[in-house]
Amino acid sequence: MLRSIILASALLAPSLAFGQDAPRTARGADVSRDAFMSRAELAAARRFARLDADGDGIVTSAERAAARAAAADRRAARLAGN
Numbered sequence: 001m002l003r004s005i006i007l008a009s010a011l012l013a014p015s016l017a018f019g020q021d022a023p024r025t026a027r028g029a030d031v032s033r034d035a036f037m038s039r040a041e042l043a044a045a046r047r048f049a050r051l052d053a054d055g056d057g058i059v060t061s062a063e064r065a066a067a068r069a070a071a072a073d074r075r076a077a078r079l080a081g082n
Contacts, residue, residue: 029041029042029044029045029048031044050067051063051064051067053066
């Protein structure tokens with residue numbers, strides 16, 4: 001019984017994963033255009049969404065500078081804590 005449950009879940013899991021839509025933050029991030037988001041593409045889309053503060057789809061120099069300043073602050077806080 002347990003063996004059949006494990007086998008069924010192993011067979012169904014990949015099909016369920018492929019049936020999901022890409023997250024909204026990944027719009028246009030499918031660089032390979034294979035209709036699937038690889039881990040690298042998804043990571044890049046999430047990174048872009050964090051940088052794009054106003055959500056207009058364009059990372060301006062001000063948004064880039066703000067992200068750099070926030071990263072520098074996090075680094076300084078981490079170093080001060082050690």
